[in-house]
Amino acid sequence: MRIDDEPDALPGRRDECVRLDDLLAQASSGRSAVLVLRGETGVGKTALLDYAVRRAAGFTLARATGVESEFELAYAVVQQLCAPFLDRAAGLPEPQREALGAALGSRGGEPPDRFLVGLAVLGLLAEVAETGPVLCVVDDAQWVDTASAQTLAFVARRLAAERVALVLAVRDADDTAAAESDPARDVYDGLPTLPLHGLADADAEALLDSVTAGPLDDRVRARIVAEARGNPLALLELPRDLDAAELAFGSGPRDRAALPGRIERGFARRLDGLPADTRWLLLIAAADPSGDVALLWRAAGRAGIPADASGPAEEAGLLELGAQARFRHPLMRSAVFRAATDAERRAAHRALAEAIVGEADADYRAWHRAGAAASLDEEVAAELEASAARARARGGWAAACSFLTRSMELTPDPERRARRALDAADARLQAGAPDAARAMLALATGGPLDDRVRARAQLLGARLAFASTRGREAPALLLSAAKRFEPLDPATARDTYLDAFTAALFAGRLADGGAALDDVAAAISAARLGDAEAQGAACALLLDGFAAVVRDGYAAGVPLLRRALDALRADPLGDEDALRWLWPASRAARAVGDDVSWSELTARHVDLARRTGALAMLPIALTERFTVELFLGDLSAALAVAAEADAVAAVTGRGLSPHIAFLRAAWGGREAEARALLDASRADVASRGEGLWLAGTELTTAVFLNAFGRYEEAIAVAERAEAHPYELGLSTWVHPELVEAAARLDRPDRGADALARLTEIAEASGTDWALGVLARCRALLAADDEAEGLYRESVERLERTRIRVALARTRLVYGEWLRRQGRRVDAREQLRAAHAFFREVGMEGFAERARRELAATGETARARSVDTVNDLTEQEALIARLAADGRSNPEIGAQLFLSPRTVEWHLGKVFTKLGVTTRRELRATAAGPRGRGLGVL
Known part of the structure; x- marks a missing residue:
């Protein structure tokens, strides 16, 4: 039957109806589908949503509508969508269940991470879809509260095999009213979209x-x-x-006015013929964004409006009173509200506030009381402040902004008004609106503040600078804030000194004035940051170690750093402190050559960020862990980390870390790709002042150039990096690159300073990793009668570590030296081991160097084999690895932001490609030679 002949079909919308029918058919067949309907006011978005609902026979329906209002109750639309299914939330993993409960206000605790909430909603819909397909429709999605909009966008991007159809209706961006009302419009960008145009x-x-x-x-x-x-x-x-x-x-x-305005005025004119009680009832309905019919009638009763007042509005098709109070069109709501006087609007809000009963709706009552206020009112301002605290506890930073801003506007006391403005600025920063935060901060600092609150304002200004630039002026601002907190709050001062040091580390050579690390180190040394509590003492010790390294050199600072690392491993930090301190601690471990601490602390950091849903910190933790896995020589694990970083990037909207992408390209010997990544990132990084990124790329480039025997270029890059010796974890390991390049060019003089600096670090550290690499560098510059003993020492020490890359590089240069000594048999033993390792981990440049050296000894090296494992996509390889490690589908889904059903779907493709039928066979494949990579660089 033609779509035009269907009784539900819309005249002039054949193609659009076919698109919706296809979407429903796809969901019925087992694959999820998403569609955003975009168009101007009145173009027919709601009619198409109604068409989809009528056609969705056999579907479970979830429906919600955004409401134009200044009030933004966090997760209000998520509540609408999920309310019918909350009895199934018990089956969600605990972190997701708790996050959803916190978001919907059914439990207390810390603010939930928005991605955990999104994953919970995804899991809930997938659970419902197990019994049949689900249709979710959201009208006026441009007016959905920010927290719900972010959740909807997350779910839309992660739907795959759940049998869920999601259709959103969004007003066009060129509609001025919608653009002004939509704080998170761009969250829907990139989703499958159907633009709606006028009828023929x-x-x-x-x-x-x-x-x-x-x-x-x-x-x-x-x-x-x-x-x-x-x-x-x-x-x-x-x-x-x-x-x-x-x-x-x-x-x-x-009338030549804009069409939406003409329609709204037409709606307003239709009010003139209505009875006064009906117009008054419509105004109360327009003032309440919740659409709660029971509340509407309670408010109407308090205002003396009779029960039959709704009749004329319903007969005229202006208002529908069913499960919710719904206007014929959003413009009808705004027409009613704008047609009223200020006094009438305040009276409507007052009636609603008086009609709200119970603490569950305290936030609605506070907002309506604010709408009813005709002048400054501390009692209402305090209620709004309490509502902001509840909004923050639900993760509703945008709602907190609205509450706090209105609270500040109603506050009569100047000092309290300034403090609330500061709270609003902080909420705006947390909500991802730095420009609005700066404006509110300026308002706050213009009022009277005591020392502690003014210190908070200074700290917020510094964090705003760091959030926007990652460097340049942020270190000095954070340093000043830290000093101010010293006499007021030592714990906050310590954390802020760490922020200052981290900002200076990020800025590196690009910091304003060029001496950020020196200034921060001097301030830390002068401060008294010790803490009787053991964990605080470990953190203070770490800061003291950083300061000593910068001020007095590695010999002075490394022992302090080693003590701090030992303390942090022995007595782990609480979650909040760990999220702040584990990254710099991991950098310190790499800098001093402590491979045990480096591996343990980075693993802990990743696990913590995953468990707590700290998506802002997880990419940083994953980047450091990716580097660890490469140094350990576990390509499979490194690829798994990179794939997870990709998954995080997909849900956060941020691209894959340029460091990870560049390191992968350089590691695999893909020079053109590596240079393209450098060129693409350099201008952006320089504008933000991230000197640390430059240091990382210089180290990686020097390694790449040494791998391919381009020693003159390697020396130039390494010397540039060496000029900035305190870029932790990077400058330490650039010294061996300079030494190797200098030795190969027979220029020991150019490697002497690097060897001296490495000697200082390694001897202060005393670890086998640091001393093993030092022995290799000494061997490279030593006379032949001393070299072999040093090479053997290097091998012996590095065999006691987990840093397999360093061991393989020692075997390579040792083998090269043995061949030049004419000892071919001995050389082959070292070169075979080096070649096998480099081939296994995809270090093509070093593998080719080892292959050429083997050929010079008369032995032909085998080429790298290719097998069906390489047919897996990176996501499939990661899922296969996690499944082989014993993770369940829900556990894999939680880590990769997928529903268990989608994980199962991907595993089906993995089984087919690998020719296995069970997880036991998958584990056997992963453990064997074919499974070592479960993916390729």
Whole structure:
């Protein structure tokens, strides 16, 4: 049957109806589908949503609507969508269940991470879809609260095999009213979109004739069709502006105002003929964004409005009182509200506030009391402040901004007003609105503040700078804030000194003035940051170690850092402190050559960020862990980390870390790709002042150049990096690159300073990793009668570590030295081991060096094999690895932001490609030679 013959089909919307039918069919067949309907006001988005609902026989329906209002109750639309299914939340993993409960206000605790909430909603929908397909429709999605909009976008991007159809209706961005009302419009960008345009003239005329009872003058018909531009709502509403004579004879004024405004004024004119009680009831309904019918009637009762007042509005098609109070169109709501006087609007809010009972709706009551306030009112301001605290506990930072801003506006006391403005600025920063935060901060600092609050303001300004630039001026600002907190709050001062040091580390050579690390180190040394509590003492010791390294050199600072690392491993930090301190501690471990601490602390950091859903910190933790896995020589694990970083990037909207992408390209010997990544990132990094990124790329580039025997270039890059010796964890390991390049060019003088600096670090550290690499560097520059003993020492020490890359590089240069000594048999033993390792981990440059050296000894090295494992995508390889490690589908889904059903779908493809049928066979494949990579660089 043709779609035009279907009784549900919409005139003039054949293609759009077919698209929706296809979407429903896809969800029914087992694959999820998402569609965003975009178009101007009145173009028919709601009608198409209704069409989809009518066609969704056999589907479970979840429906929600955004409401235009300044009030933004966090997760209000998520509540609408999930309420019918919350009895199934018990089956969600605990972190997701707790996050969803916190978001919906059913439990207390820390603010939930928005991605954990998104994953919980995804899991809930997937659970419902186990018994049949699900259709979720959200109308006026441009007016959905920010927290819910972010959740909807997350779910839309992660749907795959759940049998869920999600359809959102969004007003076009060029609609001024919508643009001003939509704080998170871009969250829907990139989703499958169906733009809606006006009806063709023939369809427009047919629709117009269908709603016109009497004769219609041809000139009037042509005028209405032309002015409506095919907009169905305009075709239905514009004739209402004309009386019978105008319709018949074509007379009357010609209003050239914008179409949405004309429609809204038309709605407003329709109010004139309604009884006063009906208009008053409509105003109360317009003032309440919740659509709660029971609340509406309680408020109406308090205002003395009779029960039959709704009749005329319902008969006129302006208001529908069903499960919710719904206006015929959002413009009807705004028309009612704008047609009222200020006094009338305040009275409507007052009636609603008085009608709200119970603490569950305290936030709605506070907002309506604020709407009813005619002047400054501390009691209402305090209620709004309490509502902001509850919004923060639900992760609703945007809602907290609204509450705090209105609270500040109603506060009569100047000092309290300034403090609330500061709280609002902080909330705006947390909500991801730094420009608005700066404006509110300026308002706060213009008022009277005590020392502690002014210190908070200074710290917030510094963090705003760091959030926007990652470097440059942020270190000095954070340093100043830390000093200010010393006499007021030592714990906050210590944390802020760490922020200052981290900012200076990020800025590196690009910091304003170029001496950020020196200034921070001097301030830390002068401060008294010790803490009787053991964990605080370990953190203070770590800071002291950083300061000593910068001020007095590695010999002075490394022992302090080693003690701090030992303390942090022996007595782990609480979650909040660990999220702040584990990254710099990991950098310190790499800098001093403590491979045990480096591996343990980075693993702990990743696990903590995953467990707590700290998505802002997880990419940083994953980047450091990726480097660990490469140094350990576990390509499979490194690829798994990179794939997880990709998954995080997909849900956060941030691209894969340029360091990870660059390191992968350089590691695999893909110079063109590596250089393209460098060029693409350099300008952005320089503008933000991230000198640390430059240091990382210089180290990686020096390694790459040494791998391919381009020693002159390697020396130049390494010397550039060496000029900045305190870029922790990077400068330490650039010294061996400079030494190797200098030795190969027979220029020991150019490697002497690097060897001296490495000696200072390694001897202070005393670890086998540091001393093993030092022995290799000494061997490279030593006379032949001393070299072999040093090479053997290097091998012996590095065999006691987990840093397999360093061991393989020692075997390579040792083998090269043995071949030059004419000891081919001995050389082959070292070169075979080096070649096998480099081939296994995809270090193509070093593998080729080892292969050439083996060939020079008379032995032919085997080429790298390719097998079916390489057919897996990176996501499939990661899922296969996690499944082989014993993770369940829900556990894998939680880590990769997928539903268990989608994980199962991917595993089905993995089984097919690998020719296995069970997880036991998958584990056997992963453990064997074919499974070592479970993916390729």
